[in-house]
Amino acid sequence: MNKFFQHWQQWFTAYSRPVRYIRHALIWLIIWILSSETAHFGVQDKPSIDLAVTVLIALSTLLYFYVLGYFVFPVFLYRFRPVWLVSWLILTYWFSYLLNRLVFIELQPYSLSATSYLSKIAHMVQAAGPLGCFTSIKVALWNYVLGLYMVTLLLVMKSARDIISNRNRSIRLEGDRLRLERDKLALEGSHLTLELDFLKMQISPHFLFNTLNTIYARVVDADEQAANQVLRLAELMRYNLYEANADRIGLELELNYINDYLQLEQARHAQWISVTLEADDRVEQYQIAPLLLNTFVENAFKHGVRAGNFSYVLITARMDGDTLEFTVQNTLQPETRASGRKSGGVGLVNVRKRLDLLYPNRYALTTGPVKDQYVVTLRLQLEPLAVPTR
Structure with a gap:
């Protein structure tokens, strides 16, 4: 059963516009038939008179239905503005009376006889005057039955349909809101879990960082070169722990x-x-996303340095206005040159993704072999280094 309703809803959504057109066409047809029957059995006059009354009832019914159903009710009824709603209904009822009164008075000279239904109604409304629908119960009932009873039925059905549709829409929106709230809570829970995992992961780097400082203090007098290496490794860890999160x-x-x-x-x-x-010297005036350039350097050692073969790595960083020109050149190893393989792999792909996110349309990156070396050139537009305010 649920699948049936799902298929029905999908079909109705896909063909909602044709269905709406067909529905309105059926409404027009029903209104014309009922108007014709009302004029034929109620007026019972010449065919031309019956046709004129049919057109009057049909067109006025359509006019009142669309004005009230698609403008007045959505604006004043569904938003609960009773004063404006009542004012519109009174004006519509009065306009209906004035229109019906005018048509019957104008058609009376062409009626079958002075005693016909049309002639009697014409004399009645002419005697009642322009405000007769408010001063005479008989005139008020005639006016309602002639021009507004079909409108009332159509508006009741449309209002019920609108109320049900609005209720279903509210239920769907509330369901969407609850789902978004649930997803938000789930994301917050995941975020807290990630933060806890991150804090747990920090224990090991901090321990290693502190251990390196201890080793440096012990070996600095015995082997200064080894101590300097330990110190540099500690500085790399310090940068990753404290600086790279910005x-x-x-x-x-x-x-x-x-x-x-x-x-x-x-x-x-x-x-x-x-x-x-x-x-x-101008590099000290600008800022950059952390750990963005080191991948190029790591690739230079990974793909360009082999034990037993003399190699070189040349790195330059120069400012051209506010644009950094960062170049990494390294030896192109014979096996890499022979196979034609590209250096970089996943690392360069990730760097490009970071550049697209952090510096969209503000960078140019070229990589590839040039003669006997591999060259990476990055031109990147940077922001000036923020001056701390006092």
Whole structure:
């Protein structure tokens, strides 16, 4: 049964506009038939007179139905504005009387006889005057039966349908609100879980960071070079723990982080590598997203350095106005050159995604082999370093 209603709802949604047109066409047809029957059995005059009364009833019924059902009721009834609603209903009733009175008076000379139904009604409304619908019960009933009884039936059915539709819409909106609230609570719960997991994960890095400081204090007198390596490793960890969580960091700090990384790699590969980092003085005036540049440097060592083969890594960072030009050049190893494989892989893909999110339409990145070296060039428009306010 539920599947049947789901299919019915899907079909009705897909064909809602044609269905609406068909519904209105049926309403017009029913109104015309009822108007014709009312004129034929009520007036019983010449065919032309009956046709004129039929047109009067049908057109006025459609007019009142659309004005009241699609304007007055939505604006004043469903929003509960009783004064305006009553005013509109009174004006509509009066306008209906004036229109019916005018038509019957104008048609009276063409009636079958002076004693016909149309002639009697014409004399009655002419004697009652323009306000007869408010001063005579008989005139008021005639006016309602002639021009408003069908409108009343149609408006009752439409109002009931509108109320049910609004109620269903309110139920759906409330259901959507509850689902959004439930999803929000679930996200908040997930966020709290992630925060707890993050705090748990911080225990190990903090322990390792403190241990490195202890090792540095013990070996600094015995082996200064080893102590400096430990110190640089501690600085890398400090940057990852305390600085990299910010949205932006000073470009100079980011380059210092890269320099510490280079020194560790230099010590690890010793005589097999030459490492150079060149940066102009203007880098200290700008800020950048943290850990954005180091992937290029890590790739240079991962794909460009092999034990037993002399290699080099050259890094330059220069400012052209507010645009950083960051270049990483490294040796292109023979096996990489022979296979034609591209360096970078997932790391470069992730960096591009970060650049698209953080610097949309503000960067240009080129990567690829140039003769016997692999070159990465990033041009990135940066913001000036924020000056702290006192």
